[in-house]
Amino acid sequence: MISFNLFVLPFSFGLIYLLYMIIRWWTKWIRALPPEDRARFRKGIFSRQFFSGLKEVFLESLVHRKMFRRNALLGFMHMSFALGWFLLILAGNIESRIYSTSHVNPPYYPIFLKFFIHDRTVLWFEINTVPGFFRFLMDFLLLFILSGLILAMIKRGRSRWFGMTRTTHSQLTDRVALVCLWLIFPVRLLAESFTDGYYGAGGGFATQHLGNLFAVLFRESSQHIAYALWWLYSLALGIFFVTLPFSRYWHIPTEVLLIFFRRFGIPPKRIASSFSQVEIGACSRCGVCIDVCQLGSAARIHDIQAVYFLRSVRDEQVSRDITLRCLVCGRCQETCPVGINIDLIRLIERYNFSGSHASDFTYLPEPAPRKAQVAYFAGCMTHLTPSIIRAMKGILQEAGIDYHFLDEEGSVCCGRPMMLSGKHEQAGELIRFNRELILQSGADTLVTSCPICFRVFREEYNLPVRILHHTQYLLELIKSGKVPLQTVFRKVAYHDPCDLGRGSNEYRAPRELLAKVAELVEVPEEKEDALCCGGSLGIYTISSRKRDLITSDALDKLTSSGPEVLVTACPLCKKTFSRLAGIEVLDVAEMVYGAIPE
Amino acid sequence: MxxxxxxxxxxxxxxxxxxxxxxxxxxxxxxxxxxxxxxxxxxxxxxxxxxxxxxxxxxxxxxxxxxxxxxxxxxxxxxxxxxxxxxxxxxxxxxxxxxxxxxxxxxFDLFDARRKEEYGYAIYDNVITSAELEELFRSGAPITTRQGKVPKRVGFVHCVGSRDEKAGNLYCSKVCCVTGVKQAIEIKELFPEAEVFGFYMDLRMFDRHFEEMYYEAQQKWDINFLRGRVSECAENQDQSIVLKIEDTLTSRPLKMTVDLLVLLVGFVPxxxxxxxxxxxxxxxxxxxxxxxxxxxxxxxxxxxxxxxxxxxxxxxxxxxxxxxxxxxxxxxxxxxxxxx
CATH class of the missing domain: 3.50.50.60 (FAD/NAD(P)-binding domain)
Structure with missing residues (x-):
């Protein structure tokens, strides 16, 4: 039995090269892990996490569950390629065992099986036999993939059907790989059909019928056509494998490693690391992050979205502009089907563009707080919206709380703006100062009015005290009956601040508070999908006009149900919206304060 | 026709x-x-x-x-x-x-000072606009704090709503600098004992006789001009205003208390x-x-x-x-x- 032909070489070479690249990079990444993470990895392989990792690989990398949740058509397209191809390889391998006595077959053998084997003993409809069943299955899987291919072609013209307004602008390597990928399956169908037709047997329900037709049409020359097609099939596969590590399809092997990294408890790092590199490689450039980016949808900036940013980092061509032009609102991260920590990678890259900093912070006063059980930290943004401070003071007085206003005489920044500009060390100075201030107060509860401070206190300060945003604290006070309230019959829309909602996962407390004092109206994009107000501290390289576009667009959506008041829980959002809103903009604390009976 | x-x-x-x-x-x-x-x-x-x-x-x-x-x-x-x-x-x-x-x-319209909430206009009693101060001068009513006291320290904040990207106005309103100097002198005329401060980024004395007036304000009237933008204001128990500013000539943050704070509001279309x-x-x-x-x-x-x-x-x-x-x-x- 002849089981070699020259045409298998492009495929074989491509496959070897791809495997070499995967092994090389995986080894590199795993070895570059810090010792504690390497230990986690070793331990993980022999734990239950390994199997739950496999399950996740199946559900996300093959079935594309998250894509399905986003849009069924988009999910099906991705699934037919990934799951379809995987099953085709699996079933093909098993099928090839029928015709081979050897335990070890060359990898090309199952791929080009129909070229080598022309089984006349079983006909296409005899699916109750083992070979017949596999022929049916293989044809079915091939058509399954081709249905995805047709959808992919439709998507290029009608992306809206797939829930996407804009799609990713591709690179040359992506386009080469894409052309090969799109060629692979139709060419395989044709190659198998021509072969089956020429030999008059060996095909399944699709390939045999198609082949018989070709045999009638092309007669003797169908053998030559078939041979050319097998070459083309092998070339398409080979070129695809060789370009894969340099194209978006590198995400296929990389995402698998990322899933295991996560399952084994390896945490993301603040500096460039294996983890961030694997995350960057795992970006499939599906482009679902493009539509959710308000810089694109509202401010018409279309070249900085997460997909382009991650690509430029991977290609080591990251620019200052693409790194700094981002609201760091977290919307893309929320929607990313791979779950990449996009904001973190932005901040890692910002570190490289952070430049020097003039201030030495020696002007910081010595902290000298008074002891109290509750410490209140307004935050610098709240100092810019004194009506919120007035409301907080009023409510705390009404509730009879013994509290110490930590930053009444002036705030030292929580450190977030420094972190957002990639200045870790300078942020560290501020964090040390405030941490000391909080610890010296002896308070067991720290309340802040600013979601930005709130998030940083929780994530960076490592404080042995309860940290609450004022919405959470006020809800506690009201539930314990310390603050009498009367409902003010006003229709209000609530805006989720980025750092309180997506950043700190607090959606409930402000809504519960507002429900007690007013009537909440519908808001189209809320909670995880909430819009950024445009006032983000994470960006300073766009004009105020562009910011205004973002703010106005968010305001249009937030006020679409005709509320009387727009309520938010962040002084920065309040300040940003106030300038352009046609209606009153208040903080939740002000709403509560206004509802205390005279 | x-x-x-x-x-x-x-x-x-x-x-x-x-x-x-x-x-x-x-x-x-x-x-x-x-x-x-x-x-x-x-x-x-x-x-x-x-x-x-x-x-x-x-x-x-x-x-x-x-x-x-x-x-x-x-x-x-x-x-x-x-x-x-x-x-x-x-x-x-x-x-x-x-x-x-x-x-x-x-x-034109005057910039709505409530948009700079950090200055506390319409929140604190003793923050007024330059237009309101002019109106007080014109009416001849005694100029006092809202609590009826003679102001001992008066501050003028320049560029309120002008040259301020955060307020959405990048342009200079031209006349507020000189108005601030004029009103500061007028306050000193009324209350020679009062301490008067001007908080400015730079003083644009662009027209004839303006610069002379600025000299007069410093030399004859002893008005203090501090270079730096006021970042925020707070209200004391006695309704005086605490303001925070970075003195950019010494690169140090400062905190000051005034009895009356005047916001020099700019032009808006x-x-x-x-x-x-x-x-x-x-x-x-x-x-x-x-x-x-x-x-x-x-x-x-x-x-x-x-x-x-x-x-x-x-x-x-x-x-x-x-x-x-x-x-x-x-x-x-x-x-x-x-x-x-």
Missing amino acids: TRTTVIIGGGVAGMTAASRLADLGEQVILLEREEQVGGHLRNWDRLFPNRRPGYEVLNYLTEELGSKVDIRCLQTVTTIFSGERDFQLQLASGKSLRCDALLLATG SPETLRLAAMLDLPVGEDRFLEPADEHTKSTLTVKPGVFLAGAVKGPFSISNAIADAGTAALQIHAYLKTL
């Missing part, structure tokens, strides 16, 4: 242009939204740089108008139809007007101007003021034949500059009407 010019806005620019056009023999209708002409000038007590009473200029402009001009107060334009060579104006009163040339002299501009398809700049046909050579013309601009519709203007600009506009209108 008589050629008619309608001037929308009876402030300094509108009044001047009306007088000049009437002098040139043109028939003019001056439309004013308020009960009286005079615009913002009516709210001024004394004018910079020489501190002469504002009413002197107002009276002069009013007398000049005399009976040469058809002045119609309490009028608002609802719609403008642009014809081939003329314009039809629909007024809120129900009347309509035809004219051959149209001059927009609808001026009026919504009325923008509404009329939209009806006439006139180009609006990034700063939302109207664009003339050419910044240097056709500064009172627009891209639309027959439509002219004068004064603060084009950005911040001082009174003397508005008068000069309106004179130019009148000459351009006269020249245009002769071509009809």
Whole structure:
């Protein structure tokens, strides 16, 4: 039995090269892990996490569950390629065992099986036999993939059907790989059909019928056509494998490693690391992050979205502009089907563009707080919206709380703006100062009015005290009956601040508070999908006009149900919206304060 | 056939242009939204740089108008139809007007100080605007804190709503610097014992006699000028105002207490101007003021034949500059009407 032909070489070479690249990079990444993470990895392989990792690989990398949740058509397209191809390889391998006595077959053998084997003993409809069943299955899987291919072609013209307004602008390597990928399956169908037709047997329900037709049409020359097609099939596969590590399809092997990294408890790092590199490689450039980016949808900036940013980092061509032009609102991260920590990678890259900093912070006063059980930290943004401070003071007085206003005489920044500009060390100075201030107060509860401070206190300060945003604290006070309230019959829309909602996962407390004092109206994009107000501290390289576009667009959506008041829980959002809103903009604390009976 | 010019806005620019056009023999209708002409000038007590009473200029402009001009107060334009060579104006009163040339002299609004919430205007008792202080001067009422005390320390915050990207206004309002210096001197005239501070980014004493006035403020009146932007204000128990500022000459943050804080509010384009501009398809700049046909050579013309601009519709203007600009506009209108 002849089981070699020259045409298998492009495929074989491509496959070897791809495997070499995967092994090389995986080894590199795993070895570059810090010792504690390497230990986690070793331990993980022999734990239950390994199997739950496999399950996740199946559900996300093959079935594309998250894509399905986003849009069924988009999910099906991705699934037919990934799951379809995987099953085709699996079933093909098993099928090839029928015709081979050897335990070890060359990898090309199952791929080009129909070229080598022309089984006349079983006909296409005899699916109750083992070979017949596999022929049916293989044809079915091939058509399954081709249905995805047709959808992919439709998507290029009608992306809206797939829930996407804009799609990713591709690179040359992506386009080469894409052309090969799109060629692979139709060419395989044709190659198998021509072969089956020429030999008059060996095909399944699709390939045999198609082949018989070709045999009638092309007669003797169908053998030559078939041979050319097998070459083309092998070339398409080979070129695809060789370009894969340099194209978006590198995400296929990389995402698998990322899933295991996560399952084994390896945490993301603040500096460039294996983890961030694997995350960057795992970006499939599906482009679902493009539509959710308000810089694109509202401010018409279309070249900085997460997909382009991650690509430029991977290609080591990251620019200052693409790194700094981002609201760091977290919307893309929320929607990313791979779950990449996009904001973190932005901040890692910002570190490289952070430049020097003039201030030495020696002007910081010595902290000298008074002891109290509750410490209140307004935050610098709240100092810019004194009506919120007035409301907080009023409510705390009404509730009879013994509290110490930590930053009444002036705030030292929580450190977030420094972190957002990639200045870790300078942020560290501020964090040390405030941490000391909080610890010296002896308070067991720290309340802040600013979601930005709130998030940083929780994530960076490592404080042995309860940290609450004022919405959470006020809800506690009201539930314990310390603050009498009367409902003010006003229709209000609530805006989720980025750092309180997506950043700190607090959606409930402000809504519960507002429900007690007013009537909440519908808001189209809320909670995880909430819009950024445009006032983000994470960006300073766009004009105020562009910011205004973002703010106005968010305001249009937030006020679409005709509320009387727009309520938010962040002084920065309040300040940003106030300038352009046609209606009153208040903080939740002000709403509560206004509802205390005279 | 008589050629008619309608001037929308009876402030300094509108009044001047009306007088000049009437002098040139043109028939003019001056439309004013308020009960009286005079615009913002009516709210001024004394004018910079020489501190002469504002009413002197107002009276002069009013007398000049005399009976040469058809002045119609309490009028608002609802719609403008642009014809081939003329314009039809629909007024809120129900009347309509035809004219051959149209001059927009609808001026400006003052920046709403509540938008800089960090300064505490409309939140704290003793934060007022420069316009309110001028009004106090004009009314002759005693100047005290809201609690009725004589202010011992008074602060002036420059550039409130001007040159402020966060407020959305990048432009300089030109006249607030000199107004701040003028009002600071006037406070010292009233209360020689008071300490007066000016918080500025840089003082733009662009016109004649302004710089001398700034010298006088420092040398004769001992007014302190601190370079730095006020970042935020808070209220003490006694309703005095604590303000935080970075003294950028020493690079140190400072905290100060004043009894009265005056916010020098700048110019913003009026919504009325923008509404009329939209009806006439006139180009609006990034700063939302109207664009003339050419910044240097056709500064009172627009891209639309027959439509002219004068004064603060084009950005911040001082009174003397508005008068000069309106004179130019009148000459351009006269020249245009002769071509009809």
